[in-house]
Amino acid sequence: DVQLQASGGGLVQAGGSLKLSCVFSGFTADDYYITWFRQAPGKEREGVSWIRNDGSTDYAEAVKGRFTISSDVAKSTVYLHMNGLKFEDTAVYYCAVDFIRPLGGFVPLRYDYWGRGTLVTVSS
Numbered sequence: 482d483v484q485l486q487a488s489g490g491g492l493v494q495a496g497g498s499l500k501l502s503c504v505f506s507g508f509t510a511d512d513y514y515i516t517w518f519r520q521a522p523g524k525e526r527e528g529v530s531w532i533r534n535d536g537s538t539d540y541a542e543a544v545k546g547r548f549t550i551s552s553d554v555a556k557s558t559v560y561l562h563m564n565g566l567k568f569e570d571t572a573v574y575y576c577a578v579d580f581i582r583p584l585g586g587f588v589p590l591r592y593d594y595w596g597r598g599t600l601v602t603v604s605s
Contacts, residue, residue: 483507485515485596487576492602493566501561501599503576508594510534513580515559517550518589519572520598528587529574532559541587544570568605573598 489501503515516531530540530550538550547565552558559576577592584591
């Protein structure tokens with residue numbers, strides 16, 4: 482079974498940092514994207530950052546310069562390093578994988594499997 486497990490959320494003051502982890506398993510693919518999405522209360526799910534198996538990355542404009550995505554292939558883990566957190570970063574963060582017909586990007590419907598979210602709360 483394909484599984485993704487996100488962790489690392491918590492409560493942090495504005496300006497602080499957190500590191501999220503997404504451990505994935507259960508699939509093999511020559512090409513895939515692992516992406517972090519987030520959903521704030523009352524808002525639609527939005528893409529935050531993706532990393533492709535070749536190491537390429539992309540970020541939403543709202544987080545560029547503050548967030549960094551990385552991966553440890555040996556540990557089957559993708560990380561999201563979040564610095565300079567703002568109140569508006571408060572959301573449930575999800576990781577997802579696109580590997581069946583990999584296109585990547587920030588369109589949630591493209592993603593094949595999702596992990597349960599981890600809550601990030603930024604106090605102002």
